[in-house]
Amino acid sequence: MAEEKIPFTPISTIGEFKLIDKITKDFEINNTSTIKAVGDDAAVICTDRHQVITTDMLVEGMHFDLSYTPLKHLGYKAVVVNLSDVYAMNAYPKQILVSIALSNRFSIEAVEEIYKGIKLACDHYKVDLVGGDTVASPKGMTISITAIGETTKDKLTYRNTAKEGDLIVVTGDLGGAYIGLQLLEREKKIFIENPGVKTDLEGHNYTVGRQLKPEARKDIIELLDKLNIVPTSMIDISDGLSSEVRHLCIDSYVGAVVHEEFVPIANETYNTALKFGMDPITCALSGGEDYELLFTIRPEDEDKFKNHPDFSIIGEILDFNLGVKLHTKGDNYHDLISLGWDNTKS
Numbered sequence: 478m479a480e481e482k483i484p485f486t487p488i489s490t491i492g493e494f495k496l497i498d499k500i501t502k503d504f505e506i507n508n509t510s511t512i513k514a515v516g517d518d519a520a521v522i523c524t525d526r527h528q529v530i531t532t533d534m535l536v537e538g539m540h541f542d543l544s545y546t547p548l549k550h551l552g553y554k555a556v557v558v559n560l561s562d563v564y565a566m567n568a569y570p571k572q573i574l575v576s577i578a579l580s581n582r583f584s585i586e587a588v589e590e591i592y593k594g595i596k597l598a599c600d601h602y603k604v605d606l607v608g609g610d611t612v613a614s615p616k617g618m619t620i621s622i623t624a625i626g627e628t629t630k631d632k633l634t635y636r637n638t639a640k641e642g643d644l645i646v647v648t649g650d651l652g653g654a655y656i657g658l659q660l661l662e663r664e665k666k667i668f669i670e671n672p673g674v675k676t677d678l679e680g681h682n683y684t685v686g687r688q689l690k691p692e693a694r695k696d697i698i699e700l701l702d703k704l705n706i707v708p709t710s711m712i713d714i715s716d717g718l719s720s721e722v723r724h725l726c727i728d729s730y731v732g733a734v735v736h737e738e739f740v741p742i743a744n745e746t747y748n749t750a751l752k753f754g755m756d757p758i759t760c761a762l763s764g765g766e767d768y769e770l771l772f773t774i775r776p777e778d779e780d781k782f783k784n785h786p787d788f789s790i791i792g793e794i795l796d797f798n799l800g801v802k803l804h805t806k807g808d809n810y811h812d813l814i815s816l817g818w819d820n821t822k823s
């Protein structure tokens with residue numbers, strides 16, 4: 478939590494053009510479809526496949542808190558949340574555009590840190606930075622990233638095409654990012670009240686990492702390809718499982734049942750939730766920012782998913798009139814609702 482002592486050079490000392498050059502010059506081009514990247518009036522992309530385009534905006538104080546988010550992590554996460562939306566279409570991201578609004582509170586060094594994180598993500602996910610915009614802001618920071626991906630028409634996967642009888646699959650585990658956020662907020666409070674106190678996040682690497690440095694599930698899209706499976710529908714889990722299952726059902730005009738006992742929760746998430754006096758399943762159902770994938774498959778494909786460590790089959794798609802239900806461990810059925818936490822931010 479303690480601020481690192483890095484130099485502070487005002488952006489005004491070099492101006493916008495030099496700043497853009499400084500922060501973008503180390504980026505390499507990974508994709509043959511990128512014909513022209515940063516440096517002209519517009520980027521040029523050439524491909525014969527379907528294009529998938531998505532954008533997300535992150536506002537300081539609303540979507541991120543710089544008192545506990547390192548700038549490099551912020552840059553990385555800002556890219557990842559966009560790529561996750563491209564993967565959720567069963568497509569591969571290829572290019573990004575990054576627009577950033579900055580107040581004079583931010584130095585050249587600070588912007589460079591953010592771009593180090595953006596570059597790490599570009600290298601890891603093999604996407605090209607092809608443009609953006611840099612503007613001044615009277616207050617705080619806003620980052621808006623647009624990601625462009627591609628896939629073939631037969632692989633494109635929408636969220637409104639789930640069918641009765643399909644199985645509901647979720648990747649990874651859930652609730653970790655929410656618990657990580659609770660830990661960071663707790664540490665921030667302690668730090669504000671007692672600035673001398675050393676922060677203590679020991680034993681919480683997994684959950685704090687899920688919050689500060691999430692990954693998008695590129696590996697799952699590659700695996701689905703290898704298994705020769707096109708999900709019948711798919712969505713990424715940014716707002717929590719309940720909310721995304723409901724989205725998928727409303728858009729597909731179907732109902733669903735999710736079995737509580739099959740919802741994947743990591744041990745660290747489970748144990749920390751209990752320490753906070755929270756119900757772990759509530760964290761998994763309503764906590765956001767896990768960036769896992771939720772998709773549906775035809776029941777005949779079930780064998781390909783059984784016992785696979787990355788996949789949990791958590792429920793079934795039902796007729797619309799049956800509603801969207803949670804089947805609890807105690808064998809009760811409730812409406813699957815997002816439990817009143819703030820989901821307005823996404």
Ligand code: ADP
Nearest residue numbers: 497515516517518575576577607608609610611
């Ligand atoms: P213009 O005035 O024609 O919009 P800019 O000076 O804004 O041009 O941008 C010059 C080039 O740098 C363009 O290719 C633009 O896409 C790119 N660019 C500007 N800001 C950023 C940024 N924050 N990140 C990445 N590329 C940027």
Ligand code: MG
Nearest residue numbers: 518609610611
């Ligand atoms: Mg511009």
